[in-house]
Amino acid sequence: MTEASHPLAIIVLAAGKGTRMKSDTHKVLHPIAGRPMLEHLLASVGELSPERQVVVAGHGRDQLEKALAGRAAMALQEPQLGTAHAVQQAEGALAGFEGDVLVLYGDVPFVSADTMRAMIGRLHGADQPAVVVLGFEPDDALAYGRIIAKDGAIAKMVEFKDASAEERACRLCNSGLMAARASDLFALLARVGNDNAQGEYYLPDIVNIALADGRPCAVVVTADADEVAGINSRAELAEAEGRWQKRRRLQAMDDGVTLVAPETVWFSWDTKLGRDVVVEPNVVFGPGVEVADHVTIHAFSHLAGAKVASQADIGPYARLRPGADIREKARVGNFVEIKNAVMGVGAKANHLTYVGDAQVGAGANLGAGTITCNYDGYFKHKTIIGERAFIGSNSALIAPVKIGADAIVAAGSAVSRDVGDGELRLVRAEQLVKPGWADQFHDIMRRRKAEKKG
Incomplete structure (x- = not known):
């Protein structure tokens, strides 16, 4: 009625x-x-x-x-x-x-x-x-x-x-x-x-x-x-999109959001942004995004189906995919992708990291190049990282796997078994050292090169 x-x-x-x-x-x-x-x-x-x-x-x-x-x-x-x-x-x-x-x-x-x-x-x-x-x-x-x-x-x-x-x-x-x-x-x-x-x-x-x-x-x-205005062509569709986006940007700023370069930010129909959110240039919001107060989203980031809690810091060049749940004061940095995963309060993944189907505890730190290996070709598996755990750079966490609280995974490790609380896990081949071998190699190769030219 x-x-x-x-x-x-x-x-x-x-x-x-x-x-x-x-x-x-x-x-x-x-x-x-x-x-x-x-x-x-x-x-x-x-x-x-x-x-x-x-x-x-x-x-x-x-x-x-x-x-x-x-x-x-x-x-x-x-x-x-x-x-x-x-x-x-x-x-x-x-x-x-x-x-x-x-x-x-x-x-x-x-x-x-x-x-x-x-x-x-x-x-x-x-x-x-x-x-x-x-x-x-x-x-x-x-x-x-x-x-x-x-x-x-x-x-x-x-x-x-x-x-x-x-x-x-x-x-x-x-x-x-x-x-x-x-x-x-x-x-x-x-x-x-x-x-x-x-x-x-x-x-x-x-x-x-x-x-x-x-x-x-x-x-x-x-x-x-x-x-x-009717929409009958791709050009008219683009014009309608432009008009809608222009109005949505003005609404966002009226609601207390800072858009550094408004014309470069693209919203979805259901985007929700809190007060004192800062959105830098060239950010795209796909459907299903909720951002709380006092969040900064740096340039060239893409968010879809994600929740971002207050005072979190995202990007630049971050990708938040559906199911990403970024808690208070967490940091998702340069070229980091989060999918169906929780980044706990104050957790950090500063650069070059993939976190999928995972739970990262409060205060945990994921070094550059960390990857959660969540897919075996048939099924997805979960990675659990405890509070304050430290994951060294270029580590592969092969799910299903659990890293305990305060644990350390050394750089370059491929972890396939659970790590207990407070443990150090180092998974590397033994290093082989041959003193003088490189000098001998260079001498031989230079001599061969000279003989070939002669």
Whole structure:
């Protein structure tokens, strides 16, 4: 139910082939900030708690069904005969529904919940309009359909190809998004014809039909034209990503995050950053990252599926993969990769280290070149490193293995058996020393080289 207690249904049009994308992936499943554009839209829809949701599909229907996993009913539009025809295909899925219907587009992902509420609210205004249209005023109206209106009351809707020169001069454009009562919507759709330049059944014609019946129709104008920008190509996808990232960077700084070079930092849709976090240039946040207060993330680091506790220090050139759990004051340094592992309070891996499927105790130190050998070609195994343990440089910890608290693993060791608390483990071949051997070798080789030249 909406806030006004009117039952609400959502129809999302996603039947287009998306040919300009030149992709095997359905257009509305292409990601922005790591999240499919359709999911961005459905997240905003979710704030209105709709009673029913219908996605109208055509090409790529199987992909949409898999992505939605039963969260919405599916309707098929085949062949595609225009937007009015597309909405008609949802009638069966909404059989018996009596309430308001919002018509949205899967490739217009950033319509806000507040804008949707405004459309529904206008639908229940004193004049009880038959249809509410979401309009916008872009800097360049291009080939958008026009809304001829005065004081919010629509006089006419016209497609650009069918518009006169005077009508094309109007800057109020049709976003395609509409709201209507279910009983009105499908009754009007049944009367739409295709006598137009394209020979298609246009959704905006329901407005003209209602107006001809003497019923009012209204326009709600969004102040943000970007909110209704459609995405039909890779270039437009990149532009949408850029707009989203710009807003997210501003939000982060408003929330108390320092971005040294904001334009070089890339966020995911669910990135969470605490106060007084410092993010240096060229940092990328993949999905599922939570960073607490007073953390520094140095340049050229990549984080995904990771948690970073307060006062930890990350990078530069660090890689935190899913399952990385970096505790308070821990240090993950240059060219260090952490995957499905805990770095305990104050633990350090300063450079050139891989820690996977491991638990590193508080205060432990991993020297340069330390590797947890977690995969045997078939299964993953765990490495446990105790508190305050010291792992020397260029050591290989062959899992499953446990290194005790305060233990020391000497540099260059390949450890395949558990090390007890406080033990020293040294795993090296005996060094062979031959005094003078190198000098003799060099003398012989120089003599041979001279003889060859002679």
